[in-house]
Amino acid sequence: MQTTAASPADRRYVMFLTMVHTGALATMILLATIVFDLPSFIDGLPIGILLVAIGVILNRKLRDDYVEQLWKSGTAAAFVAILLCSLLAPVAFGLVDDVLGGDVVWREYVIPVQLPAVVALVGFYAGFYWRMLAGGHEA
Numbered sequence: 001m002q003t004t005a006a007s008p009a010d011r012r013y014v015m016f017l018t019m020v021h022t023g024a025l026a027t028m029i030l031l032a033t034i035v036f037d038l039p040s041f042i043d044g045l046p047i048g049i050l051l052v053a054i055g056v057i058l059n060r061k062l063r064d065d066y067v068e069q070l071w072k073s074g075t076a077a078a079f080v081a082i083l084l085c086s087l088l089a090p091v092a093f094g095l096v097d098d099v100l101g102g103d104v105v106w107r108e109y110v111i112p113v114q115l116p117a118v119v120a121l122v123g124f125y126a127g128f129y130w131r132m133l134a135g136g137h138e139a
Contacts (some may be wrong), residue, residue, distance in 0.1 A: 015056065017065065020128065023053035025123040025125050034112050043114070050121070077127025078120045085119040 006014075026049035033043050 013067075014129070019053040019056040020125075021055065022052055023121075024125040024129070026050045026053060027118065027125060030114065031122065032116050034114055034118060069135070070128050071129035074124040074128035078124035081123025081126070082120045084115060084118055089115065 024048040030043065030046040030050070032038070033046065
């Protein structure tokens with residue numbers, strides 16, 4: 001039984017996609033640490049995984065047109081997500097307070113420090129996957 005060996009380009013592409021999936025999973029873990037208010041030492045695990053994953057992604061970033069288009073879609077979505085977050089997060093916190101009937105002044109709201117980073121990462125991976133699933137292998 002003969003097997004065909006994968007080319008170096010195919011192996012690099014598989015490594016790239018593995019790191020993209022790993023980064024997306026680490027982003028979801030980081031989001032869970034914020035939502036469920038887990039201890040801060042647990043934040044280190046997804047952040048470390050993200051550093052490795054993003055390092056590999058950046059290393060492979062613009063080597064071909066397909067990956068470049070995926071990267072551009074992800075960064076554009078991250079930019080839009082962070083703009084919407086910075087505009088809408090204070091409004092959402094105020095609306096929730098009004099609905100719950102609290103008497104907290106808007107200046108006293110505490111937005112988690114990790115929120116903008118998580119929103120940007122979620123936006124990046126959403127745009128990246130959207131382009132990958134909608135665009136097939138054509139760039």
